[in-house]
Amino acid sequence: MTTIHLEHVSRRYGSTVALDDxxxxxxxxxxxxxxxxxAGKTTLLGLLSTAAAPDAGSVRVLGHRADGTLAERTEIRRRLGFLPQEVEFPSGMTAFGFLEYIAVLKEWNDKSARHAEIRRVLAAVQLDDRPTIKIRRLSGGQRRRLAFAQALIGDPELLILDEPxxxxxxxxxxxxxxxxxDRGRRGIVLLATHQTEDVGAVCDRVIVMDHGRLAFVGDVPAFIETARGRVFVDDQPVPGAVASWRDPSQRIRSVGGRPPSDAVxxxxxxxxxxLLLIGPAANEVAA
Incomplete structure (x- = not known):
């Protein structure tokens, strides 16, 4: 059963079209x-997380309208974990204190259960050895892991992650x-990212957006298959390739273009x- 469904959704900011049908x-x-x-990714995440409403169309999340009544939006938020691209941490808090603050906001009112949940998510991101460390003393990567931990509180049915x-x-x-x-086996995860290696490593499906419209929706193997027979290695860049670079074997890998007969x-x-779907036209070789 589909648990998130968007139908003919559009969103504008003045004269700018962020999402188009x-x-x-x-x-x-x-x-x-x-x-x-x-491309409209941040706008889409805002609609799914109930932070904004569409100008047209319908957004249903976990059986409720994301732009519906306060009761409907609250129900979605109770079942949602969200990691924004930028997280501002309260000044002077420890890792444990920050997570406790978020857990209270998420209505974890029983102290014993709340503290057990905080320890669980700290362990999940391998910060269980740093609960009392001030956040300002954590490295950038540790802060990002702490931000991920807050999204995991309550084992949400829907996890939305922006450049995690x-x-x-x-x-x-x-x-x-x-x-x-592990989360993907038990719920819905939507991962907005520029790290294509993460997509190939863990994702089941892919949605590609460009200029507010859908450029591709399907499973990852089908997406990769769209490039079959269009990527080559040779001693020289392929004419008209959207991108070319020297690989570790010192041969030139070219994506797209018009390959000569000896290109492999x-x-x-x-x-x-x-890159073939929406990448910029380029034919430069990285030295």
Whole structure:
């Protein structure tokens, strides 16, 4: 059963069209949301998290209208975990204190249960050894993990994450992926990201937006398949490629273009498919 459904949704800011007749549904699993800056991703997340309302169309989240009555919006928020791209932490708080503050806002009124939940989410992001450390003393990656932890409070049915792996090192990203994979088996995860390697690693489906419209909706293998036969390696850049660069073998990998007869097709990636769909026209080789 589809638990998120958008039908003919539009949203404008003055003369700027942020979303233009967007329709799709989401079910349990991890869906990546890709698109260049200004594509409408942040506006879409705002609608799904009940922070904004569409100018036209319908947004239903977990059986309720996201722009409905206060009671409907409150019910969605109780079942939602949200990680914005930028998080401002209250001055002087510890990691535990910040999470307790968020848990109280989420109506965790029983102190014993609340503290157990805080310890659980700290462990999930591997910060359980730093509960009493002041947030200002945490590294950038640790702060990002703390922000992720607040979104996990209550094991929400819907988890919305905006650029969650920014500032994480490879080891931290691996922990994030493991946590996310577990969540995707039990609920809906919408992951807005520019990190295409995260999409290939953990996501089931992908939505690509461009200029407020849907450019692709489908599963990740189908998305990668759109680039099949259009990515090549050769000694020179392929004429007309949208992007070309020198790979570790010192050959030139080209995405798209008009390949010569001796160019060798190679297996495409999520990034290749994305570049072919909406990437800028370019034919430069990275030295």
């Amino acid at each position: 967007v329709s799709f549904g989401l079910e349990r699993g991890i869906t990546a949301l890709l698109g260049p800056n200004g 792996t920014t500032g994480l090192d490879p080891e931290q990203r691996a922990v994030f992926r493991a946590t996310l994979s 097709p190679t297996a495409p990636t999520v990034e290749d498919a994305y």
